[in-house]
Amino acid sequence: MRYFLFLLVASMALAQDARLEALRNLGKAFYENPTTQKEAAATLKQAYDLAPKSSRERLNYGLALLRAGRAQEAVVELLAVQKEKPELPHTWFTLGIELKKQGETQKALDQMRGAVKLDPKEPILHYNIGVLLKQLGNAAGATAAFEQAAKLDQNLAAAHFQLFNMYRQANRANDAKLQLELFQALKQQTEGAAVPEDVDWSQYSEIYDPKPAPPPRDKTLLKWQEKKLADNWKGAISFGDKAVYWDGQGPSIGGKRIASVSGVRSIAAGDYDNDGLMDLCVIGEEMPLLLHNTAAGWKQVPLPARGTFNQCVWVDYDHDYDLDLFVLGEQQLLLRNQGAAGFVDQSKRLSLRAGGCYRRSGYTSDSGHTRL
Numbered sequence: 223m224r225y226f227l228f229l230l231v232a233s234m235a236l237a238q239d240a241r242l243e244a245l246r247n248l249g250k251a252f253y254e255n256p257t258t259q260k261e262a263a264a265t266l267k268q269a270y271d272l273a274p275k276s277s278r279e280r281l282n283y284g285l286a287l288l289r290a291g292r293a294q295e296a297v298v299e300l301l302a303v304q305k306e307k308p309e310l311p312h313t314w315f316t317l318g319i320e321l322k323k324q325g326e327t328q329k330a331l332d333q334m335r336g337a338v339k340l341d342p343k344e345p346i347l348h349y350n351i352g353v354l355l356k357q358l359g360n361a362a363g364a365t366a367a368f369e370q371a372a373k374l375d376q377n378l379a380a381a382h383f384q385l386f387n388m389y390r391q392a393n394r395a396n397d398a399k400l401q402l403e404l405f406q407a408l409k410q411q412t413e414g415a416a417v418p419e420d421v422d423w424s425q426y427s428e429i430y431d432p433k434p435a436p437p438p439r440d441k442t443l444l445k446w447q448e449k450k451l452a453d454n455w456k457g458a459i460s461f462g463d464k465a466v467y468w469d470g471q472g473p474s475i476g477g478k479r480i481a482s483v484s485g486v487r488s489i490a491a492g493d494y495d496n497d498g499l500m501d502l503c504v505i506g507e508e509m510p511l512l513l514h515n516t517a518a519g520w521k522q523v524p525l526p527a528r529g530t531f532n533q534c535v536w537v538d539y540d541h542d543y544d545l546d547l548f549v550l551g552e553q554q555l556l557l558r559n560q561g562a563a564g565f566v567d568q569s570k571r572l573s574l575r576a577g578g579c580y581r582r583s584g585y586t587s588d589s590g591h592t593r594l
Contacts, residue, residue, distance in 0.1 A: 238272065240563040245269040246282075247542065250429045253286055263290040277307045281430050285316060293320060311340040315426040318350060323422075327357050337426065345374035346424040349381050353421075356384075364388060379408040380421050434543050437498030461491055461500060473504055473513075480520045483511055492536030494545045494559055503534040503547060510534060510549050512565075526567045527555050 245268050252262035263286040270279040284299030297320060304313035318333035331354040338347040352367030365388045372381040382405040389398035458467035466473050472483040485507030491500045499515040503525075510531055512523040531551030539546050539556065547557040547565065557565040 237562070240561055242269055242272050242279075243542075243561055245272065246279075246431070249282065249286065250431065253282075253289065253429050259286070259290040262286040263292065277303050277310070278430055278432070281307075281310065281312055285312070285427070285429065288316065288320065296320070308336075309340065310430070311337045311344075312426040312430055314340065315347065315424055319422050319427075322350065322354060327354055330354055331358070341426075343374060344424060344426075345371040345378055345381070346421060348374065349378065349384075349421055352381075352384060356388075361388065361391070365392070377408060379405055379419055382408065434496050437493075437496075456486065457488065459489055459491060461502075466491070466502065468504075472506075473502065481511065481513055481522065484508070487531070488533045490534045490536055492545045494536070494547075495561075496544060503536070503549075505531050505534055505549070505551075510547075512547075523564070525549075525557060525565055527557065529553050529555075531555075 245265055249262050249266035249269060252258040252265055255262075263283070266279070266283045266286045270276070270283045273279045280299055281303045284296050284303060287293075287296035287299060297317065300313045300317050303310065304317070307313075314333050314337035318330045318337060321327075321330035321333060331351065334347060334350050334354060338344070338351060341347065348367045349371040352364045352371060355367060356364035365385070368381050368384045368388060371378055372385060375381070382401045386398050386401035386405060389395075389401060455467045455469050458465050461475060464475055466475055466489055468474065468483075468486040468489060470484065470486075472479055472481050472486060473489055474480065480502075481504065483504050483506040487505045489505070490503045492503070493499060494501050494512075495514070501515045502513040502520075504511040504513060509529075510525050510527045512525050514521045514523050525547070527549050529552055531549050533550045535548040535550070536545040537548055538544065539548075540558065544559045544561065546559045546568075547555075549555040549557060554569065556568045558568040560566055
């Protein structure tokens with residue numbers, strides 16, 4: 223009974239993780255579309271309700287509220303996140319911009335200075351500090367901030383225009399002339415740009431979507447040892463400090479067979495669940511086989527693929543920081559990694575060339591591990 227309850231709780235936790243990830247992705251998609259800001263706020267609220275102790279979910283909900291025009295509610299959420307996680311620049315920058323719009327100049331400056339302490343190399347932060355100092359009558363401080371913004375991003379036209387005015391008012395005619403020329407040249411270059419320059423936007427205006435921390439790297443020196451493989455081996459790939467090789471009966475590592483698969487054509491290694499252990503996709507005669515590398519041994523994971531295939535390639539095609547699978551052969555399949563929910567066939571959403579390469583710009587490698 224206890225074992226059954228343990229399995230039930232574990233299953234519910236996995237289902238909740240999958241639901242949370244789906245809400246995050248959908249909310250982010252709504253947030254990036256200017257016509258669906260209300261939907262973004264509603265969806266990210268669901269994510270926050272699912273994980274009420276998560277500063278990430280609360281931050282993203284606050285950002286969505288702000289874009290949806292619910293500024294008062296947004297400020298409450300963002301201030302709460304700032305108290306919980308003061309190391310996140312998102313709250314400092316976003317609150318600084320909102321307070322600037324409300325005319326709370328000194329409070330906005332305090333927020334923007336908090337952001338620049340966390341990321342001193344972001345030019346937009348220095349630019350906004352310059353604007354706020356200028357509003358407070360601190361010409362010397364404003365000029366220094368605009369100079370730093372222009373130094374960090376020479377293509378930031380707004381910084382050059384501000385410097386033109388500051389130098390002109392300080393009777394620095396030659397410096398003012400140079401800044402005006404730079405500003406005019408940049409404006410000419412960007413005329414008709416699809417995305418105009420927006421000094422109230424930075425990377426910290428976007429949904430907080432941190433990349434998972436990589437597993438700790440083994441810093442021990444590699445040691446090589448020669449080992450004779452069986453005479454009937456068909457192929458091999460590197461696998462950490464070992465090799466996976468296969469014959470007519472299936473793949474082996476270190477002389478030990480890890481699965482029985484007839485007619486192996488190829489194998490690709492990739493850490494699809496981000497646990498630091500490399501997993502294997504094995505292409506055999508019958509169907510692709512996914513071997514999950516766990517501390518307890520190798521476990522077979524079902525894949526929604528039927529047919530004759532020759533090769534598999536690991537690809538993070540949707541940039542969500544987990545590996546998906548291209549399976550190539552008589553038909554070309556794209557299997558999207560949905561974490562605990564498994565893999566789902568997304569082939570109809572993409573156009574594939576006969577050789578199996580995705581038409582979107584990117585790169586491929588012979589290792590079977592690709593990032594588009």
